[in-house]
Structure formats: structure tokens, C-alpha cells
Amino acid sequence: MFLKSLFGYAPNHLNLYETALIHKSASKLDSQKNLVNNERLEYLGDAILGSVIAEFLYNRFPNQDEGFLTQMRSKLVNRAFLTELTYQIGLNNYIKSNTNNTAENSHIYGDAFEALIGALYLDKGYKRTREFIIKKLLANYVNLSEVQHTNTNFKSQLIEWSQKNKKEINFETTEHLSGDNRNPSFITVITTDGQPIGQGEGSSKKESQQNASKQALEHLKATEPGSF
Known part of the structure; x- marks a missing residue:
């Protein structure tokens, strides 16, 4: 059992x-x-x-x-x-x-x-x-x-990256309601220089921003490894 x-x-x-x-x-x-x-x-x-x-x-x-x-x-x-x-x-x-x-x-x-x-x-x-x-x-x-020794605050890591590289990043979060309006979800899109670099979904605004930040960091590490 x-x-x-x-x-x-x-x-x-x-x-x-x-x-x-x-x-x-x-x-x-x-x-x-x-x-x-x-x-x-x-x-x-x-x-x-x-x-x-x-x-x-x-x-x-x-x-x-x-x-x-x-x-x-x-x-x-x-x-x-x-x-x-x-x-x-x-x-x-x-x-x-x-x-x-x-x-x-x-x-x-x-x-x-x-x-x-x-x-x-x-x-x-x-x-x-x-x-x-x-x-x-x-x-x-x-x-x-x-x-x-593991940093799981992806948003803070992304903000540190933006400050280090003098880049402006923007978080745009929208709320989406389910059919019964009881369980909203949030979607965050992160952009820099007018280009999207990450998107994330979550049951709270904070969670969606963390998920989007994680994706953004993965994107930046793949496309701009020298900036870290």
C-alpha cells in the first residue's frame, strides 16, 4: 500500500x-x-x-x-x-x-x-x-x-540583468477569467527594446511574472550569453 x-x-x-x-x-x-x-x-x-x-x-x-x-x-x-x-x-x-x-x-x-x-x-x-x-x-x-545556493527569484535576476546592461524591461500582465469567473489566471509578457523575450501564466500576478521572467532569462542566456 x-x-x-x-x-x-x-x-x-x-x-x-x-x-x-x-x-x-x-x-x-x-x-x-x-x-x-x-x-x-x-x-x-x-x-x-x-x-x-x-x-x-x-x-x-x-x-x-x-x-x-x-x-x-x-x-x-x-x-x-x-x-x-x-x-x-x-x-x-x-x-x-x-x-x-x-x-x-x-x-x-x-x-x-x-x-x-x-x-x-x-x-x-x-x-x-x-x-x-x-x-x-x-x-x-x-x-x-x-x-x-539556488536563486529561484527569476524576476529579481532579470531586473539585475537589466540594470547591469542598462536595458529597460517592461512587464505587462493581463487577467483572464474562467467560465465561472471563480478561477482567474494571469498572463505576463516581458519586453525589452520593444521585443518580447518572455511570457508566463500563473494563478496570481506574481506567479505569472516569475514564470515569464524564467522564460526571459532562458531566452537571454541563449541569445546574449555575454551579457551575464
């Missing part, structure tokens, strides 16, 4: 974990005609994960300041990192979704991971959840030294 091999023990309330793996696009109705998906568990898991990571980093780096700890926590809980972790532990094979929305797809796996943490917390309590995050996930799947 996947959950038993992942945690090292069998779950008590399997329904919690089943719900954690249901994306809102695949919501189902319960006996009371209520929609069942992982959004509430994701909310809870996000808070638990952030708390455990914050405490872990505080103890792991006793001589580092608040700014360093904040940046490290951000790297360890961002959607791209959690998505990669989801694939590493094999959780991606069990997630249920029915969406073709690019912005939503980019969140499905990270959201499910957080929901799994929420389910584990409700099922086994904080101590077991903390042990799983620190002793199973961080110890076996995370290279803290590598994370420490």
Missing part, C-alpha cells in the same frame, strides 16, 4: 487521504450533496508545513538572520519545489484531476502534497507529521546546501 510504505505505518482514516488527492476539478458529491475536494486540507497542510519548516530552519541555522530563514523557507514551500517532491515520492500517480487549465495544472501536485500533510496531521497529529516532514522528506529528498 502506497501510504503505508510512504509513512512507515498504516493510516487510521483512509478517507482523509483519499480526499487529499482530489483536485477541485474532479470534485465529487458526498451523501449530503456537498462537494468533496482537497482545498480545505490544502489550507491546513500549508500552515502545518510552513510551521514545521520554519522551526526546522530556525534550529538548523542558529547563526543566520531572519532574512536568510525567510528565503530558505520560501524555497522549500514554493509550488515548483513541492511539485518536484511530489514526483520524487510517487504521489503524482494517485492524484485525481480533470482540468486543462495551464495555471491550475501548475498547482495540482503541490496543492495535493500540502493536502496530504493536512490529512496526516488530522489522522496522526502534529508529532507524527513533523517527524514525517523532517526525518522522511527533508532527510531523504532535500539537499539543503543546494537549496541554499
Whole structure:
């Protein structure tokens, strides 16, 4: 059984974990005609994960300041990192979704991971959840030294490039609404010298700008490698 091999023990309330793996696009109705998906568990898991990571980093780096700890926590809980972790532990094979929305797809796996943490917390309590995050996930799947020296703030990197090369860059972000107007997505186009160099989509303005900045940096490194 996947959950038993992942945690090292069998779950008590399997329904919690089943719900954690249901994306809102695949919501189902319960006996009371209520929609069942992982959004509430994701909310809870996000808070638990952030708390455990914050405490872990505080103890792991006793001589580092608040700014360093904040940046490290951000790297360890961002959607791209959690998505990669989801694939590493094999959780991606069990997630249920029915969406073709690019912005939503980019969140499905990270959201499910957080929901799994929420389910584990409700099922086994904080101590077991903390042990799983620190002793199973961080110890076996995370290279803290590598994370420490990885800059994932692509927008700041792009701005540094523009200042270094005296180039003006422009971010143009537009909002696009879904059919029910509940789940907007944002598309950012980045231009310099009047030419587009990057485009990105996300469920927030910030995420779309980060995705566009990442593409822009890849474009610039390929076309103007001497400018870095």
C-alpha cells in the first residue's frame, strides 16, 4: 500500500487521504450533496508545513538572520519545489484531476502534497507529521546546501540583468477569467527594446511574472550569453 510504505505505518482514516488527492476539478458529491475536494486540507497542510519548516530552519541555522530563514523557507514551500517532491515520492500517480487549465495544472501536485500533510496531521497529529516532514522528506529528498545556493527569484535576476546592461524591461500582465469567473489566471509578457523575450501564466500576478521572467532569462542566456 502506497501510504503505508510512504509513512512507515498504516493510516487510521483512509478517507482523509483519499480526499487529499482530489483536485477541485474532479470534485465529487458526498451523501449530503456537498462537494468533496482537497482545498480545505490544502489550507491546513500549508500552515502545518510552513510551521514545521520554519522551526526546522530556525534550529538548523542558529547563526543566520531572519532574512536568510525567510528565503530558505520560501524555497522549500514554493509550488515548483513541492511539485518536484511530489514526483520524487510517487504521489503524482494517485492524484485525481480533470482540468486543462495551464495555471491550475501548475498547482495540482503541490496543492495535493500540502493536502496530504493536512490529512496526516488530522489522522496522526502534529508529532507524527513533523517527524514525517523532517526525518522522511527533508532527510531523504532535500539537499539543503543546494537549496541554499539556488536563486529561484527569476524576476529579481532579470531586473539585475537589466540594470547591469542598462536595458529597460517592461512587464505587462493581463487577467483572464474562467467560465465561472471563480478561477482567474494571469498572463505576463516581458519586453525589452520593444521585443518580447518572455511570457508566463500563473494563478496570481506574481506567479505569472516569475514564470515569464524564467522564460526571459532562458531566452537571454541563449541569445546574449555575454551579457551575464
